[in-house]
Amino acid sequence: DAGVTQSPTHLIKTRGQHVTLRCSPISGHKSVSWYQQVLGQGPQFIFQYYEKEERGRGNFPDRFSARQFPNYSSELNVNALLLGDSALYLCASSLAPGTGKNGYTFGSGTRLTVV
Amino acid sequence: GESVGLHLPTLSVQEGDNSIINCAYSNSASDYFIWYKQESGKGPQFIIDIRSNMDKRQGQRVTVLLNKTVKHLSLQIAATQPGDSAVYFCAETPARIQGAQKLVFGQGTRLTINP
Numbered sequence: 001d002a003g004v005t006q007s008p009t010h011l012i013k014t015r016g017q018h019v020t021l022r023c024s025p026i027s028g029h030k031s032v033s034w035y036q037q038v039l040g041q042g043p044q045f046i047f048q049y050y051e052k053e054e055r056g057r058g059n060f061p062d063r064f065s066a067r068q069f070p071n072y073s074s075e076l077n078v079n080a081l082l083l084g085d086s087a088l089y090l091c092a093s094s095l096a097p098g099t100g101k102n103g104y105t106f107g108s109g110t111r112l113t114v115v
Numbered sequence: 116g117e118s119v120g121l122h123l124p125t126l127s128v129q130e131g132d133n134s135i136i137n138c139a140y141s142n143s144a145s146d147y148f149i150w151y152k153q154e155s156g157k158g159p160q161f162i163i164d165i166r167s168n169m170d171k172r173q174g175q176r177v178t179v180l181l182n183k184t185v186k187h188l189s190l191q192i193a194a195t196q197p198g199d200s201a202v203y204f205c206a207e208t209p210a211r212i213q214g215a216q217k218l219v220f221g222q223g224t225r226l227t228i229n230p
Contacts (some may be wrong), residue, residue, distance in 0.1 A: 042204050
């Protein structure tokens with residue numbers, strides 16, 4: 001079975017532009033969470049989606065939005081990009097918004113560079 | 116507040132030695148803790164977890180210790196191997212908010228195994 005897949009793996013954007021990042025969860029997983037990892041720091045929670053509904057949001061501005069599709073894949077959108085948005089964006093897949101052994105499986109992330 | 120911190124940002128040990136990575140957490144309501152390993156260019160990978168009703172849990176070459184009195188978590192890796200070189204994060208799960216359950220990560224410790 002495929003793990004969590006994220007696309008693209010890398011991209012470079014200019015300040016003020018918009019970006020869309022994509023995530024496909026593990027087959028059978030209905031919850032997707034997004035995390036931002038700035039270089040040298042631990043991941044920070046952005047969003048959690050379950051059954052196509054937003055279940056939680058971290059301390060991020062409204063420029064950040066997301067959605068989950070009927071097939072449980074998800075998109076993270078960031079508008080009006082700032083230099084500080086440069087980071088590794090991680091998607092985590094889980095059966096439901098809970099934890100337990102191996103509850104969350106992370107993808108390899110999308111490396112976003114804003115210039 | 117919610118924060119998970121680490122005592123040391125870097126740790127260097129000789130191959131074959133044991134290593135201990137420490138973590139302090141601040142949310143006394145957290146009931147579940149996870150250690151992740153992150154290699155360069157990859158997402159965090161689950162190592163071991165522990166619930167707040169436990170003090171110790173062992174896996175293959177790894178042991179997690181939880182001291183709720185001082186809100187301290189540690190990861191012990193026995194007989195370290197070159198493949199253990201990575202950044203290690205502890206993460207805690209605060210109480211659910213509106214059904215969401217997020218992970219709060221620490222800054223991370225870079226473990227280097229010397230031959």
